[in-house]
Amino acid sequence: MGLAKSLWTTPQEHLRAHTPQNPVLYFAPTALQDAAQRILRGFPGLVTYAVKANPDDMVIENLAAAGVRGFDVASPAEIALVRRLVPGAAMHYNNPVRSRAEIAAGVAAGVCSWSVDSHSELAKLAAQVPGGAEIAVRFKLPVAGAAYDFGAKFGAAPEAAVTLLAEVARLGFTPSLTFHPGTQCTEPTAWAAYVDAAADIARRAGVRLARLNVGGGFPSHRRTGAPPALEPLFEAIAQSARAAFGARMPALVCEPGRAMVADSVTLATRVRAIRDDAAVFLNDGLYGALAESALVGMPERISVLAPSGAPRRGPARPRIVFGPTCDSVDRLPGEVALPADTAEEDFVLFHGAGAYSTVTATRFNGFGALDFATVRRLA
Ligand SMILES: *Cc1c(COP(=O)(O)O)cnc(C)c1O
Numbered sequence: 001m002g003l004a005k006s007l008w009t010t011p012q013e014h015l016r017a018h019t020p021q022n023p024v025l026y027f028a029p030t031a032l033q034d035a036a037q038r039i040l041r042g043f044p045g046l047v048t049y050a051v052k053a054n055p056d057d058m059v060i061e062n063l064a065a066a067g068v069r070g071f072d073v074a075s076p077a078e079i080a081l082v083r084r085l086v087p088g089a090a091m092h093y094n095n096p097v098r099s100r101a102e103i104a105a106g107v108a109a110g111v112c113s114w115s116v117d118s119h120s121e122l123a124k125l126a127a128q129v130p131g132g133a134e135i136a137v138r139f140k141l142p143v144a145g146a147a148y149d150f151g152a153k154f155g156a157a158p159e160a161a162v163t164l165l166a167e168v169a170r171l172g173f174t175p176s177l178t179f180h181p182g183t184q185c186t187e188p189t190a191w192a193a194y195v196d197a198a199a200d201i202a203r204r205a206g207v208r209l210a211r212l213n214v215g216g217g218f219p220s221h222r223r224t225g226a227p228p229a230l231e232p233l234f235e236a237i238a239q240s241a242r243a244a245f246g247a248r249m250p251a252l253v254c255e256p257g258r259a260m261v262a263d264s265v266t267l268a269t270r271v272r273a274i275r276d277d278a279a280v281f282l283n284d285g286l287y288g289a290l291a292e293s294a295l296v297g298m299p300e301r302i303s304v305l306a307p308s309g310a311p312r313r314g315p316a317r318p319r320i321v322f323g324p325t326c327d328s329v330d331r332l333p334g335e336v337a338l339p340a341d342t343a344e345e346d347f348v349l350f351h352g353a354g355a356y357s358t359v360t361a362t363r364f365n366g367f368g369a370l371d372f373a374t375v376r377r378l379a
Pocket residue numbers: 050052053072094095180182183184215216217218255256257258259355
């Protein structure tokens with residue numbers, strides 16, 4: 001997220017001082033380290049970070065400082081990033097489709113674990129990856145509970161996973177299984193169903209799993225009220241694994257992205273115009289740091305500040321909210337409840353904006369320049 005020129009106490013302090021025209025992402029390193037340490041303490045196995053959620057240098061460095069020693073990477077660029085910032089870290093290359101050149105880059109960089117969901121891609125790995133390396137078969141189930149379906153692109157059906165897993169073991173690789181229940185998943189039963197299916201796949205393949213990677217998908221604080229508790233999800237995973245595997249319990253791995261990084265960032269946008277007292281036009285939208293709202297829905301934790309920094313306290317009024325570009329899809333989903341006294345030049349703050357925000361932002365139509373500031377705390 002760029003170089004921080006100074007450390008601010010809160011976003012409000014910076015907004016009052018600068019009244020910025022660009023959207024600003026406020027990053028609180030202490031919030032990130034707290035989230036990481038909570039996951040490291042609570043998860044019953046190895047915690048890796050899914051780099052794609054937010055690959056900013058400051059994020060990776062703060063996670064390393066908090067004790068994260070494993071990273072889920074999906075491309076040579078993510079591999080190079082982790083190598084540069086956390087040289088000794090374990091890299092799990094869990095994008096199950098790779099070109100031969102990408103596999104070679106992973107091998108050269110010392111990737112220790114690979115995922116696969118098809119025979120054609122396993123053959124490519126087998127030709128290039130040193131024997132004994134971990135290959136985790138990615139499988140999928142039709143289970144609900146997440147904000148959107150991660151099984152639409154990757155993952156073998158359970159029957160196919162059985163033959164793939166047996167083949168991984170036959171080829172002399174370390175056999176494991178992996179899945180992703182879908183992002184922002186709040187249902188412990190989703191993980192339990194996957195863990196049960198993993199035990200069944202391993203049994204049918206006649207393979208003892210080295211590790212079971214239970215994916216990311218852990219929820220961040222997107223709705224008003226208390227943040228979602230991760231500990232009950234961790235407990236459900238541990239319990240279902242003990243019950244399903246018994247004495248053949250594999251080591252557990254997780255790869256959170258969103259739950260690790262989302263709540264350490266607040267995005268401050270600005271009201272460019274309120275057209276005839278109706279639609280609100282912000283300086284950021286679907287082509288910027290709010291892109292994923294179209295996929296996973298609007299986050300509920302929004303607050304509005306006057307340019308002075310004073311909070312707007314009017315009753316909630318649902319509004320159509322557009323981003324700055326001339327494209328008509330550049331509209332936040334549904335209607336967004338904003339205080340009735342929201343005015344031009346106000347700041348609209350989206351809390352919990354650290355995941356899938358900066359990394360997918362574009363400069364479409366000349367908008368999308370983002371500013372960054374580091375804060376001690378977010379409120
Ligand atoms: C995106 C991704 C993750 C992280 O998912 P979150 O929902 O952000 O936790 C983890 N593993 C894989 C393989 C992914 O593609």
